[in-house]
Amino acid sequence: MPKKYDTPLLNELEKGPWPSFVTEIKKAAAWNKMAADELGQLEKSYRTRLVYWKHGGIVGVRGYGGGIIGRYSELPDEFPEVAHFHTVRINQPTGWFYSTDALRMTCDIWDKYGSGLTNMHGSTGDMVLLGTRTESLEPIFAEFSSRGWDLGGSGSAMRTPSACIGQARCEWANIDSLDICNEMTQEFQDEMHRPAFPYKFKIKVSGCACDCVAAIARADCSIIGTWKGDIKIDQDAVKWYAKNGTDIQNWIVDMCPTKCMSYDGKELKIDNKNCNRCMHCISKMTKALKAGDEKGATICIGSKAPIVVGSLLSWVIVPFIKVEPPYDNLRALIRKMIEWWDEYAKPRERIGELIESKGMRSFLEYIGVPPVPQQIKEPRKDPFWFFHGDDIENIKKLEAEEKKTGKYKF
Amino acid sequence: MEVEEIKKKIFEVLEKAKGKKKLKEKDVCRIVSEETGVDKEEVKRILRSIIDEGKLCYSYSGGASSVEIPSEEYLKEKGML
Ligand code: SF4
Numbered sequence A: 001m002p003k004k005y006d007t008p009l010l011n012e013l014e015k016g017p018w019p020s021f022v023t024e025i026k027k028a029a030a031w032n033k034m035a036a037d038e039l040g041q042l043e044k045s046y047r048t049r050l051v052y053w054k055h056g057g058i059v060g061v062r063g064y065g066g067g068i069i070g071r072y073s074e075l076p077d078e079f080p081e082v083a084h085f086h087t088v089r090i091n092q093p094t095g096w097f098y099s100t101d102a103l104r105m106t107c108d109i110w111d112k113y114g115s116g117l118t119n120m121h122g123s124t125g126d127m128v129l130l131g132t133r134t135e136s137l138e139p140i141f142a143e144f145s146s147r148g149w150d151l152g153g154s155g156s157a158m159r160t161p162s163a164c165i166g167q168a169r170c171e172w173a174n175i176d177s178l179d180i181c182n183e184m185t186q187e188f189q190d191e192m193h194r195p196a197f198p199y200k201f202k203i204k205v206s207g208c209a210c211d212c213v214a215a216i217a218r219a220d221c222s223i224i225g226t227w228k229g230d231i232k233i234d235q236d237a238v239k240w241y242a243k244n245g246t247d248i249q250n251w252i253v254d255m256c257p258t259k260c261m262s263y264d265g266k267e268l269k270i271d272n273k274n275c276n277r278c279m280h281c282i283s284k285m286t287k288a289l290k291a292g293d294e295k296g297a298t299i300c301i302g303s304k305a306p307i308v309v310g311s312l313l314s315w316v317i318v319p320f321i322k323v324e325p326p327y328d329n330l331r332a333l334i335r336k337m338i339e340w341w342d343e344y345a346k347p348r349e350r351i352g353e354l355i356e357s358k359g360m361r362s363f364l365e366y367i368g369v370p371p372v373p374q375q376i377k378e379p380r381k382d383p384f385w386f387f388h389g390d391d392i393e394n395i396k397k398l399e400a401e402e403k404k405t406g407k408y409k410f
Numbered sequence B: 001m002e003v004e005e006i007k008k009k010i011f012e013v014l015e016k017a018k019g020k021k022k023l024k025e026k027d028v029c030r031i032v033s034e035e036t037g038v039d040k041e042e043v044k045r046i047l048r049s050i051i052d053e054g055k056l057c058y059s060y061s062g063g064a065s066s067v068e069i070p071s072e073e074y075l076k077e078k079g080m081l
């Protein structure tokens, strides 16, 4: 196909050492009319500094309320091939493991019905297929669903849960992030495809505090693998690291955020009660340091990007919870969180914002989690909890029960 | 109350709200349930069956999802008319 538009401004974005989205759109534009008009409209946007997309609306697949994001050009006469330019979100395989066959199949379907442009992956985690027409939506869905794939979430719904690669490839994983993510995806199918929430709700699962899926910053409910007990130290391996050029004092000990490590040039020591299990030392000296044996997860709540009001980071709600199949405790806890939010939230209010406005006490009481010091997000920050007379007694009872039974409540 | 009557009521509620207020699935169920005395879960089941037939659709605007009666233009775009 001959070049349709001159793009002097977009060409600037091809300079420099990094891969350029402009180059990729140009490659697609060589054979795909939609991609060519997308390039033309984008150049015009850079020139006029105006956006020409209309977003949202009724566009979707029959029976589904999520997975398709309607997009129409405001300039259909000038750029007719992008008059419709809807986005399709496909629920990614957990941990983003694909066979090459699956990737080829995806691209073949998208070349047939869409612009050929993809975004792997959207910030929620889905495969994002950019630009198709309304009449192609049902055929696209039929192509994917007949091969066992499904749409992801969008709108005021449960968004597609995502997880780090976890135990499949990572020795630091404290929990099976892949299995948890898959189970939560199955659990909340109805909530993903039939948007009935006040706003979006995201679940992300990281196997450890390195948090490769940025659960702490991007999920309403962050599930992050952790451990109880002491970090296991292999002093011979510590010596090996020192001998092979690791500056243990500067790179490990001095960078421990709680300053709970010490090193005398021979022996590495950790004051475990002050360790916050950040993973820094373990990730730097994997052969020498291992997480404690008792594995579980920390559940945090409330992070979000800065839409509507400012961004929030998650904060700890449950410092340690066992997460093992069939994850009934996790399912019940998340359902409780959602119930409370659904009951009280205004439209477009995320759960973190609601906790800030309605108070932590109301939230914790509803979900049945006692107040604990770890829930205090920042030093000297109001923990949103005013203790009533019987609170202390209840916590003591719970602790005594935990000790007796060995079973962790929250 | 017959299913057909509940369906009619659902359309009535959505027709009345058209252009004035976006109704979420939950709102429709609540209003229809209040006005007919039918259990909210039953209204939800019937509402979803209408959505599955394509006679009602979920819609998305400004970050919030609602339920709407699709326009003729949209049904034509989809090849459903
Ligand atoms: S979050 Fe931790 S367990 Fe998961 S991939 Fe990253 S480092 Fe590994």
Ligand code: SF4
Binding pocket: A255, A256, A257, A258, A259, A260, A261, A270, A274, A275, A276, A277, A278, A279, A280, A281, A282
């Ligand atoms: S895990 Fe983090 S806090 Fe704990 S000892 Fe290592 S560096 Fe320090």
